[in-house]
Every structure is written in structure tokens, then in C-alpha cells.
Amino acid sequence: MIEGLLNSFIAMAGMPLLLIFIGTFIGIIFGAIPGLSGGMLVALSLPLTFGWSPINAIALLVGQYVGSISGGLISATLLNIPGTASSIMTTMDATPMARKGNAARALTIGIWASFGGGMVSWLALVSISPVLSSWALKFGPWEFFSLVLVSLMLIASLGGDSLVKGLIAAVLGMLAGSVGWDSITGQERLDFGFERMQSGFDMLAVLVGVFAVGQLFYEILYPKTIDTHDLNPAGKVSMRMKEFIKHWAGLLRSSVIGTIVGILPGVGGSIGSIVAYTTEKSLSKTPEKYGTGYEGGIVASESANNATVGGALIPLITMGIPGSIVDVILIAALTLHNLTPGPLLFENEPDIVYGFMNSMLLGNIIMLVIMLLGIRYFAKIIAVPKTYLTPILLLVCVVGTYAVNNSMFDVWVMFGFGLLALVFRLVGLPAAPFVIGLVLTPIAEENLRLAVILSEGDYWTFLTRPISATFLFVALLVAFKPIIGPIISRKLNKQS
């Protein structure tokens, strides 16, 4: 494993390294501009990588992923608007610190914390993935189906404010993923007689529609006004290591929390940073300092949100389950290159797995260098008016979606799902369960049907196999969380 990782690291010198650099750089810019997101960038870049080697594609996309999560720090500090949702807790302390005239200091702490979080989760990725992958090799269709079910329940319950809405979004995604030819028998279904729908919806078209077009439409409906007077990261960019080291325990704790939250399917950086921030605040001897421009708050939030990247990659490369919504696009990237994410990826394509690990490591290092050197310049990029960016991004959406299959139908699908994403946002349906439901449907259905065929119609096999039964039990617990949760907390309150 270590030898393979080192060989892959050496092989990444050259084009992959350059692509990680470009990806991280553009990712930081997209992360920094409120309204643009990592998901949007990765979805838009995917068509470009069609003719590339898988390693080059992974290098660019993972670089963008790391960069976009980190870039959110800039606008969170300077504008009090999180560039990405994962930086939401950073605003609590980074903005007050910036308002006191220490913007550069807040940014430097955030950058180092992001780097620290990224490195801890990279260590987790490297050490946990092989173990989890060899364990997952023992899974049969019963376990895979139950795993997908528990993943969908988790996404639906943790991704939004309402379990019912999350479940509706997941079911709608699964139905969208069921359109067209059935993967086992090749028979048509749910195509309403339209010939163009027989091959189903192209995943990339749906992803570009949901992440890019829908988001851009929402930004037109509710435009954010940016006060460019705030964009001044004044002060020295340096910070004494001694000051940073005093937060090492918080950094470690938050990074571990971020990694664990990242592993949970579809939960993402925002939940990771919220959980880490509140944990640090409750453990602190001086909780009153949080929210007033305290360094510990920035460290907790930024280390946790960057740590979700490595955490989210663990279920992706070991079981083919997306840990975050960007991972959904990474799955699409692997599929585009005829690779199947899952436990066999480790066995059959170890170079790809090492490519993921090394891209993340290099992306983190490059992010640190770029952000420390470019703080002042990135601050200016945030001020680029959306008036000019929006049509350019829409042009790229159209070309990129068309390019994959040379199909205008895909462009229509992109437009339709863009409108659907806007409606979702307006009525409060979360997008994450929808796209993850879309991606996981073929896995869930194939495994369910295979399991039923293998057990000759005996559904009890799902419960007699221990791992499958455990997953189903967890799924049930999550489903009944709205009922069980208040009862447990009432009992705990009574006891205390």
C-alpha cells in the first residue's frame, strides 16, 4: 500500500500536479465568490475531462473540491457571507476579528486550520480506506442494498430541516434515476413514450442543471449585494506558530469530527463545521469568547469543513457511496471513464485510489501556498460582478452538457432540472438527497433484485445476514428519529 502510494505520488509529477494546481486555484476562486460552489465548478469541469486519462481528471476535480471548500473562508471573513455553505460557522468569529482590523490574521488562522483539517482527514483516508475496502469485499447484494438504504435515510434526515422533505427529495431523485432502460432486463419504463427518454437522463446533465443552472437562477431571483468597501484584508499575513499551536487540541478534535461527519453520506461540510464549532464551544473554559472574534472558533469551523473532504472520499472509494454532493459528481467522473467506484476499485484499479489520495494531499499543500500568498488578490476577485459571470457560466453549462453525448436533449434535461432545482430551493426541498438518490438508484435496485433472485424470493435473508440486518436496523432508527429523539431527550432532561 505505502509503496503503491509513493509510486503514484512520484507519477503525479508533471501534468497531474499542474492540473491539481489549476483545479485548486480555480476552486478557491469559486469557493470565495458567494453563490458559486464547488459542486457547480466540478460539474462544469467534468465534460472537459472526457478525453483525459482518469488520473488527470481526478487530479483536476479533487483539486477543485479542496480549493472550493477552502475558498469559502475568504468571503466568510471579509463579507460575513460564507462563500460556501461549509464556511457558515467561520463567519461567527472570522468576521468580528476582521471588523476589529485583523482580517489578515483571521484569514491566516483559517488557512492553517483548513490545511490542518485536510491533513488529518487525509491520514484517515489513507489508513481507513484499505481496511474498509477489504471488509466491503465480503458484502453481498443484501448488504449493499441495506447500505444504500441506510445512506439514503441518513441523507434525508441529516441533510435538511425536515425528514419528510428529505425523503421526498430522495424518492424523486430515485424516480428520476429509474427512467429509461432497466439495467437488468433492458426493458423500457417510465419514458412516457418519448424515444429520447429511453436511455434515461444523462447524469451530468442533471448535475449541471441542479448545481449550476438552478443555483444561478436562484441568484437572479434573490441577488446578493456585496459591499466592496469591506474587501480589505489589512494587516500582516503572518502569524506566530506559538499562537496557532495553542489550538492544536481543538484543531485535532474538530478535524476528527469533520472526518466522521464527512463519512456520513450526503451530510457535508456545513454540518461538520456546525458540530465541531458547538462541540469546541461547549468544551471551552471560555465559551463566551466564541462569536466575538475568537481564534478557536475559526480553527474549529475551518478544520472541520476541510476535514469533511477526506472523510467523504472514504465511502466513495471503498463502497461507491457518495459522502458529499461533490462526490456524486466524482462518481459520475469515474463512470465517464468506465470505472466503477466500490470495493473492487482497490483491487482492480489501485492507481485510481492512490490518485484520489495523492490529489487530496497535494491539493491541500497547494491550497496552503496559494491562499497564503494570494490573500490580497483573492479578496479582489470576490468583487467581480455577477452580471458578467452568470451568462458566461450559463454558456459553459450549455456547451459542457452538450459535449458529453453531442445531444441537445441533454441540454433540455439540464434546463428542466435547473428549473426543478430552483423550485426545490423555493419550497425548501434539499438538493443533496435528490442527486444522491439519483446516483444510488441503480446500485440499490440491482442489488435488491439480485438478492431476491439469489435467495429465491426469500426477503427474510436481509434480516438473517448480520451486517445487512445491522444496516436495516440503523435505517429504521434514523426513520424513527423524529419520534425516538424527543423521548430520549425528555428522559435525559428528567434525569439531569
Added chain:
Amino acid sequence: MQNSIRSELILSGALIIIGVLLFIEAEKAPVSWFPGDIGVTAVPKLMITALIVFSIVLIVENIVKLRQQTSTSEREDIEQKDKPQTLKLLLAAAYLFGYIVILDLGIVPYYLSSFLFSFLFIQLLSQWQPKQMAISAGISLVSVVVIILVFDKLFVVVLP
């Protein structure tokens, strides 16, 4: 609060109708010939049923909320969000729709339709300010040239 309840009730109703339509469509699919298979439409039908059940739960949730609603929450509703730019959004969606139609029909060359789309879009977002026209045209021209160079020449991608 009342707005969100109304929109959720409309959503639930729409989802139930969609669910019924999907169920009718799923019924048309052929029976699976694979021995022991649960069938081509078993999983979609299960999901459609789940969709209808969850939509009904959402309706019930909202009816309960509506009953519990007090006059104070109505006041909160007024101060909710910035005013939405609905007309701008509708025009933007119409522009994109028109642009895709033109590309699909292939009646106007890609570079010209893209330039016009970009120009009109920037003008729409900048409230049709006359002094903005030259800048809009310049940015649109540069973007189209860059997109053609990057996609067509550099990455050898076929343009619509």
C-alpha cells in the same frame, strides 16, 4: 409562515398527481421475463407509493401547522426575505429557453447565438443601462471567443 405552508400544500398536491401519473406509466411497462425477478417496475412502484405517502404526511404536517399558527407568526412572515426579482428571473429563463431552442433548431451559427444570448443576458442583469451596452458587447464577444477556443480548439469538443 403562511406562504411556506401554502407552497408546501401546493407541492404535496402536485407530487400526488405526479405520483399517480407515474404509477399509470409504470403499469404500461412489460412484465419481466427473468426467472425469480421481482420485475422491472417493482422498485419504481414502491418509490411512487412512498412519494404519495410522504406527500400525504407533508399535507398533514402543514394542516397541523396551520391550526397552531398564531397572529405573531404572521407578523414574522412580513419581514422574511429580500424582494424577489421574479420578472428578471422569468426573462432570464426565457432567454435561456430561447437560446436552447435556437441551438436545437440550428438556424443561427453557434457563435452568433451565444454572443446575442450573453449580450442580452448582461443587459438584463444590468437593468438595460445604455452606458453598459459597449461593455456588455465587449464581454460577450470575449467570452464567446474564449469558449470556442477552449472547448473547440483546446479540448476538441464538438460545439452545438
